[in-house]
Amino acid sequence: MSEFAKYFDFNATAPIAEAARNAWLETSVEHWHNPSSLYREAGAARMRLEECRESLADALGIEEPERVVFTSGATEANNAVVRYLADRTEGGLAVSPVEHPCVDAAVKREFLPERVLEIPVEPQTGAIDFSALETWIRLDEVAAVSLMAANNETGILYPWREAAALCREHGVLFHTDAAQWIGKMPAEGLGECDFVTGSSHKFGGGKGVGFLVLPEEGKADDFRGLAGGPQEDGRRAGTENLPGVAAMVAALSERQDARLAGIESARGSDRDCFETTLSGEIGTVSLGASGPRLWNTSMFVLPHTKNLKWLTRLSARGFSISTGSACSAGRGNPSKVMAAMGLDFERMGRVVRVSGGWDTTSDDWAALAAAFGEVDAELKNQ
Ligand code: PLP
8 A cells, every 4th residue: 555545635735756855855955055146056056957947848848948937836827927918918818717716816816807708618517618719719809818727626628739729820828727737647739838837746846836838939028927036037036946946857757748658547447436436336426527637536526414524534534635625614715616517505515526646546546435435324324
């Protein structure tokens, strides 16, 4: 049994990979100087940072490493992209209603409501209405599009490749939040997007680090994230977190496309089997299961009792799962993702999200299913 056999919350965060820990220690000890200083040791730190930029660009299939800007995570990166699009484009922004709150809230803050076009979502499947987006792009109604690659709650995959190609053809800027995609799915084609954002801790690289991919030269040369210093070529001020960056790159290279080959069918069928068992034995209803999803994620409506009661009983058995960003105890704001998928407030309170990892085995999934069965019986007999 692996150390993390009962951890089913990988979409929230992943444990740090051994290679990442080693890279963090190595750079903290060997390259602690400030990469912006002018002596030899600082130059070595700068070189190490630039090597990391090249490796990351390579892992993402991006030809120009200078497109990569290191940030403190996907929240910062997404906020910076949205602010840039609001300030530097004229016209509409098409955005889906299922984006992560750090995109959603940034759009609300930076854009006047009349500039925002919400891409319709089909409640049953959670898929976007691509033809609506296509019409807006073709009719020149939008200057920019933001569409996440994979949803953090449901795991639903969105057609970012198709959207990126269409936007490119029509001179519309395209952003994809790939925080849940990178490390779980092949990165091929991400370079075709103008802006890509990602987060290290989602694939085992440690917290507080992420990145932003900018468009090719000539398209967003005036991009300025944080102001205050010349770091990152003036595009994001602040002393670079070299150990964090090195750890992120080490973790991502462990999750290279080659190692991902086959994982979708193997782990995906373990997850599917788990869902079949649960729906048959306790009557759960999976969300977004009819279309393409991340291989590790399952979100479903429980047949009875608030999700938090299930979560605490599972936690007592050692299993870690999530209520997603649903209103867990019937309090809080309804989840926009679940609302877009047609769930009413009561059902939202019975939703849980289970997300496995790269080493989660079919036995681990089966053990979780059995634990759900026990909790079901326990709650029914209350
Ligand atoms: N975008 C998505 C899709 C996410 O799942 C997350 C993390 O929950 C973020 C952005 C924010 O990432 P970070 O924790 O690096 O700020």
